[in-house]
Amino acid sequence: VEDNFRGNVQTRLRKLSEGVVKATLLALAGLKRLNMTENVTSTLSIEDMLPAVAQGAIGIACRRNDDKMAEYLASLNHEETRLAISCERAFLTTLDGSCRTPIAGYASRDKDGNCLFRGLVAS
Structure with missing residues (x-):
């Protein structure tokens, strides 16, 4: 099921943890800046x-x-x-x-x- 949703990093991670969505794509740079790299499960290469x-x-x-x-x-x-x-x-x-x-x-x-x-x- 596809679900386009908007929101800041915290909103997206909350929706993920609540099961509202099954996955989200976030910028690693943003997670590093927010000290939230523990949420990274995989990264995409070029x-x-x-x-x-x-x-x-x-x-x-x-x-x-x-x-x-x-x-x-x-x-x-x-x-x-x-x-x-x-x-x-x-x-x-x-x-x-x-x-x-x-x-x-x-x-x-x-x-x-x-x-x-x-x-x-x-x-």
Whole structure:
């Protein structure tokens, strides 16, 4: 039986423990942040399920003429992540995707530094 339900982590876990639902899918990052990893029974690998394009990435913008802030923000940049997200977003843009389009993508590097990309367009 499928049951789409909304709610925060605590609500979803309560419904699970009360038997209202048989399973739920939660972000591991959120469970870690809430110190609730004891509730994790399994995790999905990239091979099991591709994430949404740029899922988990945080972007920060500042005023165009604020050189001091731009310099500070540049120090926070993680180049590997920036390159991966740029690749993923290029895929999304090429397909004219949006947050309402079922498009997934994951970019990484192999041991030789080559970009590896997996993409999915669902229906």
